[in-house]
Amino acid sequence: MKRTTLAVxxxxxxxxxxxLVRRGSQPxxxxxxxxxxxxxxxxxxxxxxxxxxxxxxxxxxxLKWLVGVYSDxxxxxxxxxxxxxxxxxxxxxxxxxGGDDAAEAKLFPIGQLSKIELxxxxxxxxxxxxxxxxxx
Numbered sequence: 001m002k003r004t005t006l007a008v009x010x011x012x013x014x015x016x017x018x019x020l021v022r023r024g025s026q027p028x029x030x031x032x033x034x035x036x037x038x039x040x041x042x043x044x045x046x047x048x049x050x051x052x053x054x055x056x057x058x059x060x061x062x063l064k065w066l067v068g069v070y071s072d073x074x075x076x077x078x079x080x081x082x083x084x085x086x087x088x089x090x091x092x093x094x095x096x097x098g099g100d101d102a103a104e105a106k107l108f109p110i111g112q113l114s115k116i117e118l119x120x121x122x123x124x125x126x127x128x129x130x131x132x133x134x135x136x
Contacts, residue, residue, distance in 0.1 A: 002081070003081075006045070006085070007036060007037060007085070008085050010034065011034055011067060011126065012053060013088070013090065014090065017107040019107055020108055021105045023101070024103035025101050028120065033118055033120065050063065057094075059096055060094040061091060061092055064090060066086075066087055067128055068086055070083065070086060070121055070124070088129060
């Protein structure tokens with residue numbers, strides 16, 4: 001029996017820029033994405049978002065607000081129903097660098113984001129993020 005899995009995403013904003021990671025594995029290998037990943041057994045979504053951000057970007061983050069829950073069964077192309085919980089976050093420390101399954105991590109000016117085709121439904125998640133919060 002197939003089951004739904006839970007994932008998290010952290011939209012990290014700093015000085016008018018957003019952190020994205022280049023995916024190092026399928027699906028969407030080579031595409032830019034919001035840092036995130038799977039929630040481990042007995043882990044809170046908040047802890048998972050902080051952990052995944054650290055693993056993929058080298059950054060320590062502070063979560064700010066819940067952007068939304070994304071549950072469209074077709075949001076993941078590999079026939080797995082993955083629900084994502086997306087958070088807004090800010091940098092609390094660390095050094096930006098790709099790690100874990102992220103081939104690269106980079107800050108993108110907010111004005112450039114509309115020109116980038118992101119993995120999964122991350123363009124929609126960013127659109128929702130910008131509707132909710134002030135850009136610094």
